[in-house]
Amino acid sequence: xxxxxxxxxxxxxxxKKGAANRREEVSVVQGLLNVQIIQHNRSDRLLRITGSxxxxxxxxxxxxxxxxxxxxxxxxxxxxxxxRALLKFSGPRHMRASQGMIDQIKxxxxxxxxxxxxxGAGNTTIGYGHLVHPHEINADKREKEFKNGIxxxxxxxxFREDLGKAEKPIDDLVGVPLTQxxxxxxxxxxxxxGSGNFKDSTLxxxxxxxxxxxxxxxLGAAGQFRVWREVRVNGSLRPSPGLINRRRDEETLxxxx
Numbered sequence: 001x002x003x004x005x006x007x008x009x010x011x012x013x014x015x016k017k018g019a020a021n022r023r024e025e026v027s028v029v030q031g032l033l034n035v036q037i038i039q040h041n042r043s044d045r046l047l048r049i050t051g052s053x054x055x056x057x058x059x060x061x062x063x064x065x066x067x068x069x070x071x072x073x074x075x076x077x078x079x080x081x082x083x084r085a086l087l088k089f090s091g092p093r094h095m096r097a098s099q100g101m102i103d104q105i106k107x108x109x110x111x112x113x114x115x116x117x118x119x120g121a122g123n124t125t126i127g128y129g130h131l132v133h134p135h136e137i138n139a140d141k142r143e144k145e146f147k148n149g150i151x152x153x154x155x156x157x158x159f160r161e162d163l164g165k166a167e168k169p170i171d172d173l174v175g176v177p178l179t180q181x182x183x184x185x186x187x188x189x190x191x192x193x194g195s196g197n198f199k200d201s202t203l204x205x206x207x208x209x210x211x212x213x214x215x216x217x218x219l220g221a222a223g224q225f226r227v228w229r230e231v232r233v234n235g236s237l238r239p240s241p242g243l244i245n246r247r248r249d250e251e252t253l254x255x256x257x
Contacts, residue, residue: 006032006087006215007078013053013061014074023051029076031209031216032086033060038218039089039177040067043257049217092171092178097163101184105129105191106159108246114149120240121231127155129191130162162191169195175208176216185225185254192246193228202227218254225251 010020012029030047037044037060047057058074061082065072068085076082097105109129117124117136124132126146133142150158170178170186178186190198198204202213203224209215225247230237 006209008076008083009078011078012076014058015053017073017075019053019075021053026053026057027051027214029061029083029086030057031214033057033064034216034218035089035176036064036086038179038182038216041179046218048219049214089177091175092183095171095178095180095183096167097187098180098184101187102163105163105188108188111152111155113152113155115143115146120242121233126150126158128159128162130155130158163187165195166191169198173199173204173208179257181256182218182254185250188246188250188253189225189228192243197228222251222255225254 006028008022008025008028010022010025011018012021012026013019015021027049030049030051034046036042037046044060044063045056047060061076062072062074064086065074065082068082070081076086106128111128112126115124115126115132115137119125119129121134122136123134124137124140124143126132127150132146133140137143166187167190169190170183174186186198189203201224203221205213206217206221206224207215213220226244229239229243229247231240231243232238
């Protein structure tokens with residue numbers, strides 16, 4: 001997926017060597033350095049997108065140049081070899097949730113073999129958190145196939161379908177590389193909030209860039225999990241203790257290296 005706004009027109013890096021260090025362009029470089037750290041599974045500390053060249057940013061530029069095998073000038077110029085290399089990355093292609101995450105989602109959702117609507121939001125649900133429809137049980141036609149309950153085998157089949165629906169938008173929409181921990185955390189989130197909410201989320205924009213966000217803001221994206229901790233009850237959004245805990249665990253997982 002092409003990622004927008006990844007360009008610089010002035011130099012970024014060591015101010016002692018005359019770098020212009022325009023705030024927006026420093027932010028672009030900081031995000032792209034983060035992308036390369038994740039893509040190459042480096043243990044280097046991820047950078048905060050501040051728009052200011054601090055010692056961590058300068059160190060990251062020099063380390064990236066060292067790994068490229070080019071002069072470690074600490075300076076990036078538009079269209080030079082360092083900047084062109086920063087732009088070489090891709091999103092998570094064909095990643096799948098780990099078995100550990102599959103087991104965790106099942107534990108969190110809990111297996112219920114009959115329809116219920118006491119999930120805190122008044123949704124009719126069955127199996128491992130499978131949404132039948134977004135209302136209380138009311139003889140809706142979508143309830144028909146579940147009116148006599150389901151077997152554990154059927155619940156597993158439905159879960160696999162729902163899991164695929166959570167994995168696919170991450171694969172399709174995220175334009176930057178992810179670690180397995182990051183992918184797993186996003187699967188847990190999308191399984192719960194749905195692909196439509198994920199597509200429009202600030203979290204996704206912080207990963208991809210665009211809409212005033214910078215590509216590769218993994219640290220900012222981690223903080224966005226906690227946004228999704230409310231349920232709608234009688235038309236009003238209310239914090240859910242279960243979702244608060246779930247979002248905390250997802251954020252922690254996403255932040256792990």
